[in-house]
Amino acid sequence: MIPFLLVSRSAEYESRLRALLGARLDVVTGEFLTFGADAVMDRVEGTPRIALLGPVLNYEETHGLVNALAARHPGVGLIVVREQRSDLEDWVDELELHAILSPSASDETTLALFRRLSDWLVESGKADAHDFDEPAATLVFEDTEEEITAESDGEEFDPGEFDQLVQAPPIEVWEFPPLEAGIATEAIAVVAPKGGQGKTTLAVNLATGLAEVAPNSVVLVDADMQFGDIVAALGLEPEQTIVEAVAEAAADEIVFKTSLTHHKDGFFVVASVPSPELGDAVTPDAVGRLIDRLRGAFRYVVVDTTPGLGEHTLVTLEHVTDVVFVASMSVPSLRAMRTEFELLRTLGLMPGNRHIVLNQTDKLSGITVRDAEHIIGAQIDVDIPRSSAVLLASNRGVPLIHDDVRDPAAKAIRSVVMRIAPEAHPKRRKIQRRRRSNDTE
Ligand SMILES: Nc1ncnc2c1ncn2[C@@H]1O[C@H](COP(=O)(O)OP(=O)(O)OP(=O)(O)O)[C@@H](O)[C@H]1O
Ligand SMILES: [Mg+2]
Structure with missing residues (x-):
């Protein structure tokens, strides 16, 4: 309700x-x-x-x-x-x-x-x-x-007659759905060698899609230690952030739970550090421990990261089961992705479950998906077209895959979700709704 x-x-x-x-x-x-x-x-x-x-x-x-x-x-x-x-x-x-x-x-x-x-x-x-x-x-x-x-309305209700204190309901402490015995929890990091490639867009929509198959058993961690913007992309106003989630006081389970912010689409968010200076208050090891702790309570943990391979991101990669790599159709971005892969191989951190996403593809970029594969030296798993619906959804604070299910970028992003959870089909009800509203055009 x-x-x-x-x-x-x-x-x-x-x-x-x-x-x-x-x-x-x-x-x-x-x-x-x-x-x-x-x-x-x-x-x-x-x-x-x-x-x-x-x-x-x-x-x-x-x-x-x-x-x-x-x-x-x-x-x-x-x-x-x-x-x-x-x-x-x-x-x-x-x-x-x-x-x-x-x-x-x-x-x-x-x-x-x-x-x-x-x-x-x-x-x-x-x-x-x-x-x-x-x-x-x-x-x-x-x-x-x-x-x-x-x-008005002629009945007894009179909004002008106020004479008592208004009490808000108490702070709610969530009970997370129990994890099914025998099912391993998964943590998915979204990384990119450069900024602005679409990490946050993917992370937000991954959490949204996974929450359809595991309602309230998904948590989205904004581990972008510089300019984390998940709360803006989701229109949330968190009371607490990752700073409180990794603080000593969060050893207490109730304190820890109150550091999470609930989203109405059925997932939780660990908000980013409120400003880049506070990034130092959260050590890379603390991020690793946080991911492990969340994996003990949630079916899926999705982690958005700082661009590049800083320490926080390297530690994150050690604690996740899957990595979504995002690059765009520009040669510098693709070259940086190739260098990133080489570095990860050298460090022995190249993840087994790797999903390579080429974002913001369009015919005007002068290079094809095949060219992109050649530059990075690996196969692209999903290409997401450039679409104005992405920015529109983000400006409205709504996850794209729930905002415009028929948009080509939303469909491509949905296929990334389904690589992690094959049962995360788009909801028929939402598609029909959208069709009905378009019919009236
Ligand atoms: N497929 C797309 N089509 C059009 N615009 C897109 C697409 N994907 C992302 N964008 C837009 O590109 C911008 C950057 O996307 P996003 O914030 O997801 O990237 P990011 O990698 O998280 O960036 P940062 O490194 O700053 O954290 C946003 O304005 C977003 O709306
Ligand atoms: Mg981002």
Whole structure:
């Protein structure tokens, strides 16, 4: 159950709400309104209890969404997110809304409104108290009332009448699914000799795809000690990072678990060091021990690395079962990959399970896949075409293979996932959804 739904065109507001609600929030971006309100509804996971519409939606779009939501999810609480303007009263009169919330309302006010509306939905039998129990927002707020601008629907709910402290649920400590006896856990490092080749893109999508076959038994470690950006690529706002995960205090299992951040697609993230200076606080050996420890609890451990073969990456290679090597269609990148292979052979660190990925292929680069194989002296296992969908997904903080399943780059990345877990087929349901939304074009 994902109790909150946001449909909006504001990436900024989306990240604010994600920070407040974490895994309790499902987001469908307003772009899908181009295909109509039903196309948006097709992308909604489960049965939302409270829907936030806006900011940056017009009256017609909001109206269409209110009707579609009422038809598919009767009893859903409806909040329009927009600045107060003179036409507001018409909106309130004409749409069956429960509240209108300013996008610049404070976190306290926003959470207070959610608490108030969810209590009312429970009291009026439209929702169950446990519907809102999902992974915790971890902040405790004091209530204020001045930024809630209006309410309507003719029933008892009154978002203006706040008189109590709002208590957030307690911090949730996850129980990981037990590992099946006799199945060895796997750790997969994603490495590249140069920066910007697509390591993070692959690591994020590997974790996402593997989580389909092993829900909540996948962890993605951002071991890029310089500019780790997994949390940005996934729109997460972690409370803790790898620094806490390898600290002495994390010898305690509960402390260790709270250093992980949960992603709603069913995996955990160990966030990168918050700044490159702090990279020194995490020794290469600590990274090795962390991978071993995670392999004791998770079916799959995916590790994103710093470009090149620094010490952290070399130690990582000693602790993993598989390595995905990423290069792009440029001669310097391919030559660097060849040098990297030679070095790893010399060090005796060339992994048995090796997957060579050529990323951002396109016909304009002047070299072919065969040329690339010739330069690196090895066979390419998967080539991933250049696609604007990759950047779009990353800017929206959504893993590509769940954002645009029909995109050629997503399909190629999926085939990398299936080299590790052959059962990780794309979900039929998601493909059909996408088709339906395209049909309405
Ligand atoms: N197949 C692709 N098509 C188009 N753009 C891509 C593709 N793969 C990656 N990109 C884009 O290239 C940029 C670099 O990708 P990414 O961050 O995954 O690389 P990286 O190896 O992790 O980089 P860094 O070394 O900085 O950590 C990103 O903007 C990403 O969106
Ligand atoms: Mg990266």
